[in-house]
Amino acid sequence: MVKFSEDKLKEVQSMIDRYPEGKQKSALIPLLHLAQEDFGGWLSAETMDYVGSLLGIEPIEVYEVATFYSMYNLKPVGKHVFEVCHTGPCMLKGSDDIIAYIKTKLDIKVGETTADGLFTLKTVECLGACGYAPMMQMGIDYREHLTEAKVDEIIAACRNKQ
Amino acid sequence: MATKLLLAKAHVEGIRHFEVYRREGGYAAVEKALKMEPAAIVEEVKKSGLRGRGGAGFPSGMKWSFLAKPEGVPRYLVCNADESEPGTFKDRYLMEFLPHLLIEGLIVSSFALGSNRTYIYIRGEYAWIVGILEQAIAEAKQNGFLGKNILGSGFDCEIYVQRGAGAYICGEETALIESLEGKRGNPRIKPPFPAIKGLWDCPTVVNNVETLAAVVPILNMGGEEYAKIGVGRSTGTKLISACGNINKPGVYEIEMTLSVEEFIYSDEYCGGIPNGKRLKACIPGGSSVPILPANLLLKTAKGETRLMNYESLSDGGFATGSMLGSGGFIVLDEDQCVVKNTLTLARFYRHESCGQCSPCREGTGWMEKILTKIENGKGAISDIDLLWDIQRKIEGNTICPLGDAAAWPVAAAIRHFRDEFEWHVNNPELCQTQNYGLAHYADPIHVPA
Amino acid sequence: MSEAVKTVKVTIDNITVDVPMGTTILQAARMIGGDVVPPAMCYYSKLQGSGGKCRTCLVEVSKGSEADPRPMPKLVASCRTGVMDGMEVKNMTSPKVEDARNGVVEFLLLNHPLDCPVCDQAGECHLQDLGYQHGKQGTRYEFKRRTFEKHDLGPYIQLHMTRCILCYRCVFTADQLTDKRAHGILSRGDHAEIATYIEKSLDNNFIGNVIDVCPVGALTDKTFRFKNRVWFTKPVNAHRDCKCCSGKVTLWQRGEEVLRVTARKDQWGEVEEWICNECRFEKKKTTDWTIEGPTHVSRHSVISQGHYENTIKPKETFTAVHGGRNPQLLMDIHSVSEVNDPSIDLSQINGPATSDVYNHSTKQA
Numbered sequence: 001m002v003k004f005s006e007d008k009l010k011e012v013q014s015m016i017d018r019y020p021e022g023k024q025k026s027a028l029i030p031l032l033h034l035a036q037e038d039f040g041g042w043l044s045a046e047t048m049d050y051v052g053s054l055l056g057i058e059p060i061e062v063y064e065v066a067t068f069y070s071m072y073n074l075k076p077v078g079k080h081v082f083e084v085c086h087t088g089p090c091m092l093k094g095s096d097d098i099i100a101y102i103k104t105k106l107d108i109k110v111g112e113t114t115a116d117g118l119f120t121l122k123t124v125e126c127l128g129a130c131g132y133a134p135m136m137q138m139g140i141d142y143r144e145h146l147t148e149a150k151v152d153e154i155i156a157a158c159r160n161k162q
Numbered sequence: 163m164a165t166k167l168l169l170a171k172a173h174v175e176g177i178r179h180f181e182v183y184r185r186e187g188g189y190a191a192v193e194k195a196l197k198m199e200p201a202a203i204v205e206e207v208k209k210s211g212l213r214g215r216g217g218a219g220f221p222s223g224m225k226w227s228f229l230a231k232p233e234g235v236p237r238y239l240v241c242n243a244d245e246s247e248p249g250t251f252k253d254r255y256l257m258e259f260l261p262h263l264l265i266e267g268l269i270v271s272s273f274a275l276g277s278n279r280t281y282i283y284i285r286g287e288y289a290w291i292v293g294i295l296e297q298a299i300a301e302a303k304q305n306g307f308l309g310k311n312i313l314g315s316g317f318d319c320e321i322y323v324q325r326g327a328g329a330y331i332c333g334e335e336t337a338l339i340e341s342l343e344g345k346r347g348n349p350r351i352k353p354p355f356p357a358i359k360g361l362w363d364c365p366t367v368v369n370n371v372e373t374l375a376a377v378v379p380i381l382n383m384g385g386e387e388y389a390k391i392g393v394g395r396s397t398g399t400k401l402i403s404a405c406g407n408i409n410k411p412g413v414y415e416i417e418m419t420l421s422v423e424e425f426i427y428s429d430e431y432c433g434g435i436p437n438g439k440r441l442k443a444c445i446p447g448g449s450s451v452p453i454l455p456a457n458l459l460l461k462t463a464k465g466e467t468r469l470m471n472y473e474s475l476s477d478g479g480f481a482t483g484s485m486l487g488s489g490g491f492i493v494l495d496e497d498q499c500v501v502k503n504t505l506t507l508a509r510f511y512r513h514e515s516c517g518q519c520s521p522c523r524e525g526t527g528w529m530e531k532i533l534t535k536i537e538n539g540k541g542a543i544s545d546i547d548l549l550w551d552i553q554r555k556i557e558g559n560t561i562c563p564l565g566d567a568a569a570w571p572v573a574a575a576i577r578h579f580r581d582e583f584e585w586h587v588n589n590p591e592l593c594q595t596q597n598y599g600l601a602h603y604a605d606p607i608h609v610p611a
Numbered sequence: 612m613s614e615a616v617k618t619v620k621v622t623i624d625n626i627t628v629d630v631p632m633g634t635t636i637l638q639a640a641r642m643i644g645g646d647v648v649p650p651a652m653c654y655y656s657k658l659q660g661s662g663g664k665c666r667t668c669l670v671e672v673s674k675g676s677e678a679d680p681r682p683m684p685k686l687v688a689s690c691r692t693g694v695m696d697g698m699e700v701k702n703m704t705s706p707k708v709e710d711a712r713n714g715v716v717e718f719l720l721l722n723h724p725l726d727c728p729v730c731d732q733a734g735e736c737h738l739q740d741l742g743y744q745h746g747k748q749g750t751r752y753e754f755k756r757r758t759f760e761k762h763d764l765g766p767y768i769q770l771h772m773t774r775c776i777l778c779y780r781c782v783f784t785a786d787q788l789t790d791k792r793a794h795g796i797l798s799r800g801d802h803a804e805i806a807t808y809i810e811k812s813l814d815n816n817f818i819g820n821v822i823d824v825c826p827v828g829a830l831t832d833k834t835f836r837f838k839n840r841v842w843f844t845k846p847v848n849a850h851r852d853c854k855c856c857s858g859k860v861t862l863w864q865r866g867e868e869v870l871r872v873t874a875r876k877d878q879w880g881e882v883e884e885w886i887c888n889e890c891r892f893e894k895k896k897t898t899d900w901t902i903e904g905p906t907h908v909s910r911h912s913v914i915s916q917g918h919y920e921n922t923i924k925p926k927e928t929f930t931a932v933h934g935g936r937n938p939q940l941l942m943d944i945h946s947v948s949e950v951n952d953p954s955i956d957l958s959q960i961n962g963p964a965t966s967d968v969y970n971h972s973t974k975q976a
Contacts, residue, residue, distance in 0.1 A: 018322040028344035060795045063808035067797040068346040069327030071286045087248045088506045089405045125510045126248040131411035140289035351663035517803035524718035527801040555714030558685045
């Protein structure tokens, strides 16, 4: 069963308290972030129903929102998710080569997860780091000025953490 | 050195912290504002000639004066920190390095507009900045600049940070409001405008981060003094985030009297094009604004020097000009392919369309498919004309400006680089291994290798 | 304070009409009626918040108002734009509108499967009408059309997502008629779809109304699925005492068999009164109903070809314009032509009539 810890529930309440009386639905987007972090990096229907019940809204209102925003994972993902930007400014600085390199290095296609469940590769649209291109997001961190050597380092560091 | 009103203190050690920021003269604008009438602050902003720094360039003082003030209904100020326009990363820089400047601007603006609950809506990917801002808010509160009865003025104000979750469209103010209400980021059909019916149906002002930060120097120096900086209706300073093929990408604060040429080639700013390459084209105001070939970028069609400001960059209209937009300055060197670049932007807009209205939902995907075809050497000349017709039928016919934003880059690319598109069609194999190069858009400036 | 609603003057395609303040351009056009009414695919007057999305009702405002006569810079959605006193609007008379509308129709049909031959909505489909009036022959779209995973919405409602134009009407219907909405718009952009996310049947007692508000064949009546083409069925108005709804419906019959029950619709294709699921799905016998008589159907509709309605001969207009005089034969065609000579009985000629036969028979005569 999905359920936040007591501490997390306090955090939930403080999120809801940011809004005027009766406007608790506004906390939906931050709450989904919290749930995604807490319940395995993705949002199952069960998780979404639980978030809906915390806010007193219908499940469909949660699904509508969760499927709209690109940061929510609706399927399980690897432990480390590489979200490489490939919009104009990053493309000008060689993001295509970085994506190709990661693909070969991890032997997966875009959108796939490695067999060991460690890495997922995604391409994403502009993340607001155009001056530090090419770049990718990993969890809440940005990895900027990517080169093949830097990608190697990142992958090695992730593997070492195991 | 050019005047720096926003970033002057960006490199002061520890400026992220309240004590340092305060020691450097921070929060003086709040002290000054709380002794003024709210209407007088609005008046100062009007006098300053400040224009919205998010992209549209609408006069901020005028926007503020539209705010309805019905009895007994709360009013809200919302800070738009959803910075998502490709090429734009100036708000991120400002929030990351000078969080207190934004908080100070927000307190002054909240007081001017009568907002007791003010929200910063920040794009979800800027997750680490949320912590920086919340820290700054907590420090301001500890020191009596936020919370109940600020500095004994009787004015109460709380600032909350709301994180988005990945949607460019939430930078559109009504989509942002919907998202803040915990809904899908579908832009609302206007009218009513947020100034009348915004957040939770209450009167609301939505302003960009840089706009709200600029309120601080305006209050400190007075609207009239602020208006003396810059030229014409481009007053004050502007943050430009420069990226692409330049030696020194980054965020620069400029006076709007600076020439585009100096901005690109001077060592104080972009530092020229790397590897001795030549300038091919530039998207001067974020990905939505028209791309300009080098020859139209540095000089207007009339042969005048083009400056980094609202009027000069739009000189010549869309036929030979562009826009200052959000200040996302994207430079393309001679090795870049305009078709490929346009394709990635078309893909971006297709990905970010909310899907509510038909021209944008269907048109953006159609343009992306045709551009993919041309890029892969499978296009026909008729595809270029079709592309032109599609963008024409999207532009102006959608609920929100995303339709225009998707149409303009395609239109401008065809307008100025049609020969490159035709070359792709006529050289289906060659275009897979080689780029078209500069053609007759050569940069008139000689740059030593 | 005066209680009287202020009326304003608005001119649409050169026809001026007085309407209450707060009326939308589209509603004002409907008051005028006829060709000046812009088509509406997403707007639904009975659903709050609807409209503005499909962009088919775009019109040109050539004069904002008496007070501010500047034209509006862009075409506006007439369903969501209020009239102002002295406003001048161009719909049929604007080439800009015609061009934009052509574009919108093309966009709406871009990914539409055009499976009308197997679609239950055919014959009463607003997208068919729109395509017929404002569309072009053929498409310039050469790519694979969008498809979706199939979702089952339960025993009553059939969802064909590929046909959906995302008008959001069914979402508003569920929000405004039922207490718990179970379906909605998922995903975004060109992947946006109507769905329930988790497999779930829609079973609220008023949810069947989503079928009636759907402008296309995306939501159809499962109990009527593939039973018949609508133009072979005969619509009759009927009612019954119903505890939940007005019980006023249209029965779609073939002979004595009731194939389908729908709400009654007005001339804009909008439901007059919502009906409950029991009336819609469970009452399929004529004995369940008190029949009132044939439903009036516009003579432009394919459904009217069944001639089930009392055929009334069009009124003779000629006598009216001639001041009551009966028309006189101005000239007998046979005085100058031998074609169709009344003395020749074509039915007596063997085989198809040809000029040779004709010449032969005239010679004989």
